[in-house]
Amino acid sequence: MVSKVVYHSRVRILETALLAEELEVVRNLPFDQVGIEDGVPSGALKRTRTVKRNGVDFTLVTTVRNVDDPFDGTVTGTPRDYSPADYKLVEMSAICVDCAQQEPVILSTQVSPKGLEGATNNGALFIQVFDANGLPVQGASVHVTNTARTPFVIIEDTTDNDGMLRVVDTPTGTLSYHITVNKDGYSSDYTVSSTAQNPNPVRPPANVASQTITEISFSIDRLSNIELSTQNTNCAVLSDRQIAVWGNKKVGTEPDVYKYYRVITTGGGGTYSLSSIEEDTYNISASGTAYDIAGSIPMLPLVLLPNSSQNVSLILRPHTSNSLLVNVKDAGSGLPLSDVAVRLYKTGYDESLTTGLGYTRQTDWSGGGGQEMYADLTRYFDDSGTLDTDSPAGDIKLIRAAGKYLGSGWLESSTIDLGIGVDFRNIIPEPISQPASTTMLLQIAASNSSSPSLWEFVGPDGATSTYYTATNTIIWTGHNGKQFFRYRALLETEDDDVTPQLSELAITFTTSCTPPGQSFFYNLGSGTYNIEAVRSSYITSTGTVDVSGNNDTVINLSTVE
CATH class of the missing domain: 3.30.1300 (Pantoate--beta-alanine Ligase; Chain: A,domain 2)
Structure with a gap:
């Protein structure tokens, strides 16, 4: 040594x-x-x-x-x-x-030059790099080329602490500066030249004009993963299925050219790993004419956060010429809504389906502790005595004493009865972003008894020492099949001038292979249908939907005032 x-x-x-x-x-x-x-x-x-x-x-x-x-x-x-x-x-x-x-x-x-600096007809190229939250990315690699000049101009540099690279005294050029930005473990972003396949790029090569500043920005963030699986409505694995996956980000328009588009084939186990892909909202569809997507867990499209991994299960049915996948959400939270009676009808057709179980949530803790079973939606079981649940009303924050926030506090929920054993999916706190120097951590305990001898709280790997966060939300599979659960929230700050905050907590889950908040109508005739969605405590939604081919629609239900 x-x-x-x-x-x-x-x-x-x-x-x-x-x-x-x-x-x-x-x-x-x-x-x-x-x-x-x-x-x-x-x-x-x-x-x-x-x-x-x-x-x-x-x-x-x-x-x-x-x-x-x-x-x-x-x-x-x-x-x-x-x-x-x-x-x-x-x-x-x-x-x-x-x-x-x-x-x-x-x-x-x-x-430095020995004499005075000379006049120049060059310009300046300012390159800004930020992440998905709009924060600067320092140390990003920037590669710039201008092949329209002889010799070629090649610049390789990195961004500063403000996520900026300022290239002054840059030779002029029209649509000639090709820029690529990346960083280890991050996605990349770049300019795109016009081609026959992409005649209208969203971000073409940059111009540099004489004595003018050209400013151009790029967005990169930490890479993520999607673990995709395909199965039928009886939960049996479907292997060798072709699936198309594409993000919302575009590199061209008219026609649309997507930054990420792939057609993949699931393996013998009905799975496929999409590794090291960037944060985006991803759309997924069945490719070919063998199967249709009858639902998904979670609901599509998939919002993939930076530095995260998300499991996606696709429920497939044999293809029919016309079908309709109905996605029902709570209008306030955007979460899938369970127990909704969805009726689709027109002359000669009338069918009703009920969406699968979706989620449970708590948005108010102002009623205080001491409640064993989750009956009063504003109460919970116990806390550390260092939390404030009334400023603003119903939210959880650390207590402020003598103008300073206390260092930490915890809260344990009442026992929540889901009615049957479920497959847990995600624990979703709001707000997602917390102030710097603060943390908001979560654990879950589950049981098939409403009053076990011990509620053992664990994190995403089943250990008592780990926690869920806003970007690590997938619930440990060891809880699956359980009917009752509690959650525990831990709030901590290293800066006594700021506090983390919890304003809403949702738990999403499914039963067997029934996707949350979704109903699938298949073997339809083409045409215009009436559609109605009814659920207790919500305003009934009515309307029409056109069906031609394999379609989907979203219904947002608002609660009764």
Whole structure:
């Protein structure tokens, strides 16, 4: 171990000495040669090369940036600097090729012109990278090429702490700057050129005009997964089924060209893993004419959050020429609604179906603790005594004392009776986003008795030490088949000026293979049908729906005031 530490120390000493030599060479170059071959600024330096020292190979990576010094104004300021390339920042990194080194050594220097900066007819390219929540992504890799110039312009750099890359003194070009943004473990985003297949790209290559700033933004976030399975209405596995999957994000319009579109075939076990895909709202349909989707768990389309994994079960029936999948949701929460009588009728046809069990939720805790069974919808079983359930009324927050929030608190729900054993799916808290330095964690305990000797609260892997979060919502399968459950919420803050908050908690579930909130009508004739949805405590919905081919519709029911 000691010899290994000494060896790595010597390697880093070699890297530091090597970078010092290389930067000294840079400082002695003419100013106009300090740049990257075919880059911006352009010059005599190579972006990447391998150098040998003492028999050891090192990879050197060089980045050169024009810097707009605020001393004489900036390209975006007042007074405006029309010659913004005031000096150059040169950054070099070195890392041993075969030493299992984790991080490179990085050194930098500034290079200034000997005389005054010259006037320029170039422009500026500002690239902003943010995530799905609109927050800046620092350290994102940005690759820019302009193949319309000779030699080609190639820029490889990373975003700063504000998620920005500012390339000043950029040569002009019309629809010629092709940009790709990515980061390890994240999705990618990019410009798209016009083609015969995509004549109207949503984000074409960027323009750079003389003495003008071009601003362009990209969105990337951590990758996620979808675990897809196909089965029939009797829960039997259906293998080798072709399924089409596409997101809502588009790279072109008229015609629509989707950023993500795939046709996959489930394996022998009726499953398929869509790994490392970006956050989006995903649509799923049966491909071909063998089967129709008669429902799904959860309801489609699927909202896939960043850095999450979601199971999706597709319930398939043999294909008929005309069918209608009815999705019924609570208008307030958007969650699937159970026990809804859906009637579809016209002359010569009249059929009613009931949607499968969907969800249970609690939105108010202001009634206080001491309730064993969930009868009063504003009450719960117990809490830590450090929670406030009345500001605003019904929400859960940490108590504020002497102007500061307490550090933590917990709440245990009353026992909720689902009527029969169910397959649990997701636990969904609101709001999803919490203030920085705070956490809102959840656990579930389930039983086939309303009064077990012990309610054992566990997280998504069945352990008492793990918790569900807003992005880790899939309920442990060990709870499946249970009729009764309780949940426990844990609120914590590291900053006594802010508190997490829980305003609504929903549990979604299914029984056997009945999808939540859905009814499927098949073997229909084409035409216009009357449709009616009725549920106790909700306003009845009536309307018409056109059926031609395999259709779906959404009904949102509002509660009676």
